Amino acid sequence: DQQQQDTKKSSIMRILVATDNHLGYLEKDPIRGDDSFNSFEEILQYAHKLKVDMVLLGGDLFHDNKPSRSCLYRTMELFRKYCLGDTPIKLQFLSDQAVNFFNKFHTVNYEDPNFNISLPVFSIHGNHDDPTGEGGLAALDLLSVSNLVNYFGKTENIDDITIYPLLIGKGETKIAIYGLGNIRDERLYRTFQKQQVKLMKPIESKGEWFNILVLHQNRVAHNPKNYVHEQMIDNFIDFVLWGHEHECLINPQPSSIGEFHITQPGSSVATALSEGESKEKFVGLLEVYKNQFRFKPYPLNTIRPFVLDTITLADSKINPTENEEIATFLENKVEAMIIMAKEKAAGKPSENLLPLIRLKVDYTGYSTINPQKFGQRFTGKVANPNDILLFTRKKPTSSKKQQ
Amino acid sequence: DQQQQDTKKSSIMRILVATDNHLGYLEKDPIRGDDSFNSFEEILQYAHKLKVDMVLLGGDLFHDNKPSRSCLYRTMELFRKYCLGDTPIKLQFLSDQAVNFFNKFHTVNYEDPNFNISLPVFSIHGNHDDPTGEGGLAALDLLSVSNLVNYFGKTENIDDITIYPLLIGKGETKIAIYGLGNIRDERLYRTFQKQQVKLMKPIESKGEWFNILVLHQNRVAHNPKNYVHEQMIDNFIDFVLWGHEHECLINPQPSSIGEFHITQPGSSVATALSEGESKEKFVGLLEVYKNQFRFKPYPLNTIRPFVLDTITLADSKINPTENEEIATFLENKVEAMIIMAKEKAAGKPSENLLPLIRLKVDYTGYSTINPQKFGQRFTGKVANPNDILLFTRKKPTSSKKQQ
Ligand SMILES: [Mn+2]
Ligand SMILES: [Mn+2]
Ligand SMILES: [Mn+2]
Ligand SMILES: [Mn+2]
Numbered sequence: 058d059q060q061q062q063d064t065k066k067s068s069i070m071r072i073l074v075a076t077d078n079h080l081g082y083l084e085k086d087p088i089r090g091d092d093s094f095n096s097f098e099e100i101l102q103y104a105h106k107l108k109v110d111m112v113l114l115g116g117d118l119f120h121d122n123k124p125s126r127s128c129l130y131r132t133m134e135l136f137r138k139y140c141l142g143d144t145p146i147k148l149q150f151l152s153d154q155a156v157n158f159f160n161k162f163h164t165v166n167y168e169d170p171n172f173n174i175s176l177p178v179f180s181i182h183g184n185h186d187d188p189t190g191e192g193g194l195a196a197l198d199l200l201s202v203s204n205l206v207n208y209f210g211k212t213e214n215i216d217d218i219t220i221y222p223l224l225i226g227k228g229e230t231k232i233a234i235y236g237l238g239n240i241r242d243e244r245l246y247r248t249f250q251k252q253q254v255k256l257m258k259p260i261e262s263k264g265e266w267f268n269i270l271v272l273h274q275n276r277v278a279h280n281p282k283n284y285v286h287e288q289m290i291d292n293f294i295d296f297v298l299w300g301h302e303h304e305c306l307i308n309p310q311p312s313s314i315g316e317f318h319i320t321q322p323g324s325s326v327a328t329a330l331s332e333g334e335s336k337e338k339f340v341g342l343l344e345v346y347k348n349q350f351r352f353k354p355y356p357l358n359t360i361r362p363f364v365l366d367t368i369t370l371a372d373s374k375i376n377p378t379e380n381e382e383i384a385t386f387l388e389n390k391v392e393a394m395i396i397m398a399k400e401k402a403a404g405k406p407s408e409n410l411l412p413l414i415r416l417k418v419d420y421t422g423y424s425t426i427n428p429q430k431f432g433q434r435f436t437g438k439v440a441n442p443n444d445i446l447l448f449t450r451k452k453p454t455s456s457k458k459q460q
Numbered sequence: 461d462q463q464q465q466d467t468k469k470s471s472i473m474r475i476l477v478a479t480d481n482h483l484g485y486l487e488k489d490p491i492r493g494d495d496s497f498n499s500f501e502e503i504l505q506y507a508h509k510l511k512v513d514m515v516l517l518g519g520d521l522f523h524d525n526k527p528s529r530s531c532l533y534r535t536m537e538l539f540r541k542y543c544l545g546d547t548p549i550k551l552q553f554l555s556d557q558a559v560n561f562f563n564k565f566h567t568v569n570y571e572d573p574n575f576n577i578s579l580p581v582f583s584i585h586g587n588h589d590d591p592t593g594e595g596g597l598a599a600l601d602l603l604s605v606s607n608l609v610n611y612f613g614k615t616e617n618i619d620d621i622t623i624y625p626l627l628i629g630k631g632e633t634k635i636a637i638y639g640l641g642n643i644r645d646e647r648l649y650r651t652f653q654k655q656q657v658k659l660m661k662p663i664e665s666k667g668e669w670f671n672i673l674v675l676h677q678n679r680v681a682h683n684p685k686n687y688v689h690e691q692m693i694d695n696f697i698d699f700v701l702w703g704h705e706h707e708c709l710i711n712p713q714p715s716s717i718g719e720f721h722i723t724q725p726g727s728s729v730a731t732a733l734s735e736g737e738s739k740e741k742f743v744g745l746l747e748v749y750k751n752q753f754r755f756k757p758y759p760l761n762t763i764r765p766f767v768l769d770t771i772t773l774a775d776s777k778i779n780p781t782e783n784e785e786i787a788t789f790l791e792n793k794v795e796a797m798i799i800m801a802k803e804k805a806a807g808k809p810s811e812n813l814l815p816l817i818r819l820k821v822d823y824t825g826y827s828t829i830n831p832q833k834f835g836q837r838f839t840g841k842v843a844n845p846n847d848i849l850l851f852t853r854k855k856p857t858s859s860k861k862q863q
Contacts, residue, residue, distance in 0.1 A: 123529070125593075125594055126526070126593035126594060126595075126597045126599070126601070126602065127593065127594040127595045127597055129602060130595070130597055130601055130602060130605055133602065133605045133606050134563070134564055134605050137565065137605065137606070137607065138564070141574035141575075142574060160537070161537055161541070162540065170546075170576065171540075171544035171545060171575065171576035172544075172574065172575060172576070173573065173574035173575070173576075190528075190529040190530065191488075191528055191529060191530040192529075192530045192533070194529045194530055194533055196529070198529070198533055199529065199532060199533060199536065199602075202533055202536045202537050202540065203536050203540070203606040203608070204540065205606070
């Protein structure tokens with residue numbers, strides 16, 4: 058009946074999930090300096106538009122462990138602008154706040170009566186913004202002590218990890234969020250092997266919780282002992298927000314082993330000119346009702362257009378001594394990529410942004426040309442004129458950056 | 461009659477004045493690391509005890525231009541603890557907040573409806589915490605954007621300075637606070653000489669304002685062109701809060717030239733083992749009713765006891781070759797000073813703190829001894845074992861530190 062419908066509707070927990078915002082990335086670059094802030098602001102605007110109950114972030118909110126003053130300032134400005142206001146919070150915080158949060162005030166930010174919080178943000182730390190400052194403080198602790206963000210998932214002893222979840226209710230729905238801020242992958246692997254990663258299930262309301270794990274670790278195995286394998290994740294977990302991997306794989310994939318689903322939103326700003334980062338980027342709306350969830354991706358429309366392509370000089374049949382002809386060939390290719398970038402961004406807020414262009418050139422049998430010099434002709438047309446070209450040879454070594 | 465009495469009473473503006481808190485000074489020192497925070501906390505506790513309407517700070521809130529994460533964290537923690545709450549603010553803010561304050565929210569902190577501010581703090585910057593960060597940002601801007609402190613007195617053009625006062629009313633009392641954050645003294649001197657320091661008087665309620673100037677500059681002339689002379693201060697000013705000079709001269713001194721009074725609270729933590737810093741330290745309660753003021757000093761009881769003395773080796777008549785005897789002589793003197801420090805602190809919260817001891821030794825006709833080595837025997841008895849002794853000669857060169 059209608060009443061049941063209403064109860065159900067008011068029991069749907071709406072969570073916006075995002076990660077790896079890398080605020081401050083290239084902040085001094087005259088072209089790209091605002092990119093990380095613009096996309097993060099778009100995320101906060103989505104939170105408003107979608108009337109979510111909370112935002113859940115998966116780490117690497119900051120690009121630098123010690124964000125510049127200006128970066129901290131802009132970040133605080135954004136949180137103050139979007140997270141305070143009169144919209145009432147419909148969540149009940151059910152776990153011990155003194156256990157979940159580390160500052161002296163021991164409260165989830167919206168329950169502090171001195172602040173009018175309208176949008177609670179919960180975040181773990183990543184490897185870029187981990188708590189390695191004096192006193193084990195992270196940049197996120199400054200957002201926590203100023204009550205702008207609920208920072209959780211800090212571990213005291215990385216050899217013996219106990220995670221007490223945030224327990225949050227909304228009507229009939231009860232969620233438990235297990236946060237695991239980044240730990241060096243090799244160390245965490247070892248702790249998992251020793252069965253010393255313990256997720257503490259609440260005693261109350263057994264079986265009624267929708268269990269979310271938020272982590273910021275390698276998902277791709279760079280070597281056999283420096284990533285988190287799905288089988289290491291407890292079987293009672295229902296949903297995983299995976300941070301750290303920058304490629305956007307937003308649609309929840311069922312685990313091949315457990316019964317949970319994994320969303321990997323990826324970064325909201327490209328910090329590498331790689332295949333993974335060149336794909337369209339999304340954030341996700343996770344709706345939970347009791348033990349069921351629904352998920353919908355939302356595209357980030359402020360992302361600077363980025364086109365990546367690969368070319369093999371040998372296929373051009375140009376004589377390797379004809380340097381001019383080779384340069385023109387590459388130039389034409391880059392011009393075509395710029396047009397493609399324009400088409401990709403058409404109609405979006407990002408359409409007036411200079412694009413990122415990366416052309417991988419297999420130059421086997423040819424010599425390289427100076428990428429900086431080549432890029433000069435694209436100044437004012439491309440956001441990254443200095444590194445458009447990347448020369449590779451037949452047996453390219455895979456290069457992986459820390460994300 | 462009673463009603464008039466009540467109107468008068470509710471029109472008295474109560475302002476706690478303090479300056480040069482140098483938060484973070486020696487924060488890594490295992491003995492003295494907390495000193496700056498402890499005394500600043502005592503100041504905020506005075507603000508509560510005395511039920512003041514506001515706290516007015518004269519600059520050098522932070523010791524380092526780039527305070528450590530831990531320092532920023534502890535500072536924010538203190539402001540959040542003491543400046544938020546339910547006590548109603550009885551002030552009317554009358555000037556254009558967008559002109560007075562620099563952040564995007566353009567509001568005095570207690571008028572932002574999203575924060576429950578109970579104790580407004582107003583501060584200019586000093587030379588230690590001036591806005592030299594990216595984007596002309598000071599550490600105080602982080603406290604401003606997080607709405608914990610009202611930062612004012614930032615100048616855009618130091619060759620042409622226009623100061624728009626904060627205009628604040630309480631009942632029948634109206635005050636105008638002119639803030640001038642620190643500028644290099646030589647530059648400011650020149651701007652004064654060119655008559656380019658303009659204090660903008662409000663058009664409204666002419667003659668009704670109690671005019672306060674807050675500045676952070678040399679008061680002592682280190683050379684003829686690098687200080688602010690009283691005659692440079694506009695005659696309509698009634699009261700001056702002088703920051704930067706660390707010696708506590710709390711009782712308002714009438715100006716020898718104008719008709720104003722000057723309070724110089726001095727630093728709340730000794731950053732030099734000098735005569736000026738060894739005196740008792742105070743903050744002040746400034747009460748203003750219409751054009752009259754009353755002022756009362758309050759001692760800081762958390763200040764680490766500090767005894768400074770001078771001794772001339774020649775007076776001892778000890779044979780200059782008798783090194784042992786000289787050392788014993790100085791040791792006895794230091795022991796006596798430690799006892800004196802204990803007596804000074806008796807009954808205060810500071811009585812269990814190890815004292816600062818500085819003995820200036822005129823060694824004319826004698827040789828020096830190694831101060832570090834000498835200090836070893838006072839480890840655990842003195843807060844500064846490494847620099848108890850300072851050797852000087854008959855014609856000592858005066859050493860002045862930046863404050
Ligand atoms: Mn990462
Ligand atoms: Mn990342
Ligand atoms: Mn100073
Ligand atoms: Mn100072």
